[in-house]
Amino acid sequence: MPVHFDAQSRTFHLRNAQVSYLIRVLENGTLGHLYFGGSLSEAGSYGRLSGREFLGFSNRLGQPIALECPTPGIGDYRVPALAVEQQDGSTALDPRFVGHRVFDGKPAIPGMPTTYVQSHDEAETLEILLVDTPASLEIRLFFTVYGDRPVVTRSARVRNVGSVPLTVRCAMSASLDLPDSEWELVHVGGAWARECHVRTRRLEIGLQAIGSVRGASGHGHNPFLILRRAHTTEESGEAYGVSLVYSGNFLAEAEVDGFETTRLRIGINPEGFSWNLDPGAEFCTPEAILVYSDSGLGTLSNAYHGLYRERLARGVWRDAPRPILINNWEATYFDFDEARLLEIAAASRRLGIEMFVLDDGWFGQRDGDNSSLGDWTANRDKLPGGIEGLARKIEALGLRFGIWIEPEMISPRSKLYVEHADWAVGVPSRPRTEGRNQLVLDMSRREVVDYLFDVLSDLLGRAPISYVKWDMNRNITEPFSPSLPANRQGEFPHRYILGMYDLYDRLTRACPQVLFESCASGGGRFDPGLLAFAPQAWTSDDTDAVERLRIQWGTSLCYPVSAMAAHVSAVPNHQTGRMSPLATRAAVAFFGVLGYELDPGALTDEEREAVADQIAYYKERRELFQRGRLLRLRSPFAGDGNETAWMTVSADSQRAVVGHYRVLNRPNRGASRLRLRGLDAGVPYRVSVWPAGDDPVSAANTGIRGGDELMRIGLLVASEDPADSRHLGDFTARLFNLEAE
Numbered sequence: 160m161p162v163h164f165d166a167q168s169r170t171f172h173l174r175n176a177q178v179s180y181l182i183r184v185l186e187n188g189t190l191g192h193l194y195f196g197g198s199l200s201e202a203g204s205y206g207r208l209s210g211r212e213f214l215g216f217s218n219r220l221g222q223p224i225a226l227e228c229p230t231p232g233i234g235d236y237r238v239p240a241l242a243v244e245q246q247d248g249s250t251a252l253d254p255r256f257v258g259h260r261v262f263d264g265k266p267a268i269p270g271m272p273t274t275y276v277q278s279h280d281e282a283e284t285l286e287i288l289l290v291d292t293p294a295s296l297e298i299r300l301f302f303t304v305y306g307d308r309p310v311v312t313r314s315a316r317v318r319n320v321g322s323v324p325l326t327v328r329c330a331m332s333a334s335l336d337l338p339d340s341e342w343e344l345v346h347v348g349g350a351w352a353r354e355c356h357v358r359t360r361r362l363e364i365g366l367q368a369i370g371s372v373r374g375a376s377g378h379g380h381n382p383f384l385i386l387r388r389a390h391t392t393e394e395s396g397e398a399y400g401v402s403l404v405y406s407g408n409f410l411a412e413a414e415v416d417g418f419e420t421t422r423l424r425i426g427i428n429p430e431g432f433s434w435n436l437d438p439g440a441e442f443c444t445p446e447a448i449l450v451y452s453d454s455g456l457g458t459l460s461n462a463y464h465g466l467y468r469e470r471l472a473r474g475v476w477r478d479a480p481r482p483i484l485i486n487n488w489e490a491t492y493f494d495f496d497e498a499r500l501l502e503i504a505a506a507s508r509r510l511g512i513e514m515f516v517l518d519d520g521w522f523g524q525r526d527g528d529n530s531s532l533g534d535w536t537a538n539r540d541k542l543p544g545g546i547e548g549l550a551r552k553i554e555a556l557g558l559r560f561g562i563w564i565e566p567e568m569i570s571p572r573s574k575l576y577v578e579h580a581d582w583a584v585g586v587p588s589r590p591r592t593e594g595r596n597q598l599v600l601d602m603s604r605r606e607v608v609d610y611l612f613d614v615l616s617d618l619l620g621r622a623p624i625s626y627v628k629w630d631m632n633r634n635i636t637e638p639f640s641p642s643l644p645a646n647r648q649g650e651f652p653h654r655y656i657l658g659m660y661d662l663y664d665r666l667t668r669a670c671p672q673v674l675f676e677s678c679a680s681g682g683g684r685f686d687p688g689l690l691a692f693a694p695q696a697w698t699s700d701d702t703d704a705v706e707r708l709r710i711q712w713g714t715s716l717c718y719p720v721s722a723m724a725a726h727v728s729a730v731p732n733h734q735t736g737r738m739s740p741l742a743t744r745a746a747v748a749f750f751g752v753l754g755y756e757l758d759p760g761a762l763t764d765e766e767r768e769a770v771a772d773q774i775a776y777y778k779e780r781r782e783l784f785q786r787g788r789l790l791r792l793r794s795p796f797a798g799d800g801n802e803t804a805w806m807t808v809s810a811d812s813q814r815a816v817v818g819h820y821r822v823l824n825r826p827n828r829g830a831s832r833l834r835l836r837g838l839d840a841g842v843p844y845r846v847s848v849w850p851a852g853d854d855p856v857s858a859a860n861t862g863i864r865g866g867d868e869l870m871r872i873g874l875l876v877a878s879e880d881p882a883d884s885r886h887l888g889d890f891t892a893r894l895f896n897l898e899a900e
């Protein structure tokens with residue numbers, strides 16, 4: 160039984176072989192937190208861990224008490240997990256334990272994506288009921304522990320059981336009190352084309368937070384953070400992860416108080432948020448996913464990867480091999496017609512590519528980024544047979560067909576705007592900020608979601624469309640919906656996300672065969688909420704191989720390789736102007752869902768041959784790349800960032816591919832070895848190098864090598880032989896294939 164209740168000490172113990180989570184009902188009925196970390200024995204009694212007797216907060220002295228659901232007004236001076244305003248304007252809440260329930264499996268959250276179980280015995284859920292009597296507020300906290308993952312999921316629901324309205328001001332998905340503050344906070348963020356760079360800082364007394372108030376999880380920060388010990392590495396040491404299954408405004412925050420304890424909280428950002436709770440109404444938070452590892456960041460990431468790949472992603476594409484696609488965006492931008500697209504498609508087919516994706520510019524009068532969003536009918540000047548005609552011709556070439564849409568947007572220059580200017584988000588009495596010449600549709604309105612569902616399900620139903628790239632190219636700057644009364648405007652950002660999820664839900668159900676890929680100018684909304692509907696995302700608009708090393712490394716802290724679309728593009732690269740070798744571009748994109756984003760007609764014969772080889776190589780190892788266990792070996796964020804290395808290993812450890820990348824070449828640099836991980840020490844592996852070469856490094860590694868040797872001594876990634884470096888140049892990559900003998 161993963162959830163055990165000791166009635167005498169009123170202690171709950173959620174446990175499996177990897178983690179334990181301990182909660183105790185304190186003497187006065189407040190819900191205390193005892194422990195989250197490595198697994199403790201089931202037989203133990205842990206009630207004494209609450210330290211001193213707890214009689215409530217009046218005249219409180221000394222160290223703060225660890226709480227599961229901290230609220231204002233009880234003498235706890237740290238940031239709350241829940242604040243609800245009452246009729247008299249007060250926000251004090253003193254929720255006390257009323258009862259609990261333990262059940263198999265895991266409940267869904269109405270209107271929101273969550274991780275799930277496939278069979279009821281995979282996980283057990285503890286539901287705890289707290290009540291604040293003066294406010295007539297019922298609080299239900301949900302904790303789920305999976306049988307075989309170092310994961311605890313949390314969410315909360317609050318219900319007004321009284322007769323007067325209440326207003327939720329803050330409702331976190333999880334709050335976790337830790338007994339010390341000897342942690343480094345790691346998070347990933349950046350900006351457009353620089354997504355998910357890893358940032359690390361020591362926790363200090365005070366508040367340290369990441370978040371978003373732009374209506375989407377955003378390019379700036381990702382709804383995910385890690386606390387790690389200073390000595391924690393990829394393979395050893397403690398770390399906690401918190402990740403939020405949500406795509407909108409979020410806050411993830413660590414507070415260190417004067418006693419150097421740490422409170423970690425994550426949930427919908429309270430900034431700009433409020434939710435009216437009429438009598439009888441309930442508010443549900445999104446789900447937070449907590450992971451604990453005492454064997455480094457690698458174990459932490461692998462726990463997220465497995466959970467998000469297997470129990471967050473849904474539908475046929477969850478487990479199916481993802482197709483290798485060509486996207487015409489960087490090949491043509493807005494300038495194409497049907498003949499041009501068919502030319503690209505035919506050339507791609509000859510290279511072994513499996514799907515053609517038509518990007519922006521196919522609809523309305525869309526010849527640039529200044530019109531037609533909302534008018535989802537094909538431009539017949541460009542596509543005389545419409546989308547149906549083009550899709551059929553693409554299929555006749557032996558490729559599947561995919562299409563780009565940006566459903567949540569409206570261009571002021573569009574037919575939709577002429578008909579429904581009032582559907583655009585904004586404050587009617589003020590100017591509306593345009594971003595990329597466009598406005599955002601009010602997804603909080605049912606009629607907007609219904610309209611989009613009708614238009615898009617019609618489009619997807621009429622033509623053989625196998626894939627949709629769902630883009631979102633600007634954030635919300637004036638959050639306001641005229642359809643909501645004044646006292647409900649604080650609900651708008653969350654209602655927008657609920658509307659967006661509703662549209663995704665209806666479309667993915669109506670078109671279960673379609674593979675959805677999410678995109679927001681690259682990784683501007685790369686989060687677990689969307690992975691539930693779209694199992695892969697466009698990781699970044701930056702397709703430069705060197706830049707991608709950092710982006711893909713950072714993204715992999717939380718997200719699986721199967722979620723990261725990665726394309727080989729032309730040089731000079733369109734974002735950086737960099738000239739990197741074709742093999743390097745592929746060797747980086749292989750550690751993602753491979754695609755191409757270039758004009759195959761512009762390649763030389765030799766390059767075309769190389770691309771065909773790349774595709775054949777990837778197809779042979781697709782499962783290994785897309786679903787293998789990723790191990791990060793050398794970080795582009797460490798030292799001078801000149802080297803990156805990672806590897807993917809099959810579940811049975813029989814096959815692996817190691818990627819080693821060097822940004823700048825340096826002469827006379829001495830030998831360097833790269834130790835591998837995750838192999839079977841007792842197994843001999845046949846090592847080969849890609850691309851094959853007769854250089855000293857390839858010669859030194861090729862042949863049979865024991866798993867023990869590869870893990871303890873490693874592969875030679877730079878030799879002392881000057882011949883190795885003399886002809887190498889910059890931006891190089893080598894892949895090492897390992898096959899058990």
Ligand code: GLA
Pocket residue numbers: 488518519563630632678679680681697700
């Ligand atoms: C965004 C996407 C790109 C491309 C363009 C089209 O920037 O991230 O991949 O689809 O829109 O306008």
